[in-house]
Amino acid sequence: MKRDDFISLILTNIAIGEVFQNPGGGTSTIKRFDNEKIVYQRGNSDITLKMEKIYNAYEAFQGNFVTTNDLKKFDNSFDSTARNPSGHSCNCTFSFLLLVKAGLAKEIIKHGRVFGTTFI
Secondary structure (H helix, E strand, O other), X not given: OOHHHHHHHHHHOOOOOOEEEOOOOOEEEXXXXXXXXXXXXXXXXXXXXXXXXXXXXXXXXXXXXXXXXXXXXXXXXXXXXOOOOOOOOXXXXXXXXXHHHOOOEOOOEEEOOEEEEEEO
């Protein structure tokens, strides 16, 4: 899938103010988005995730079962403990939620101590 088609599919399936139930508890609320990034609120924090990061992960793992640990190893944007630069671990499950909503991933499941889904 081309990057522009991917981004369009994601963005047409979300809305400002939409609330996602995180698989590990709590919620993520869409604050704003454009073709470059999505800003969502998790707890009292606003977290930014670049669309390019979600697209690159989708392209790399398409057709496979992917865990939150896989995403953390793939790109620092998905890992709060990474250095130079660090990202945010909530980006893992938030990306899964976006992909499920867009029909690009299957149901999120608990897989041992992590969460995972299959990228379609």
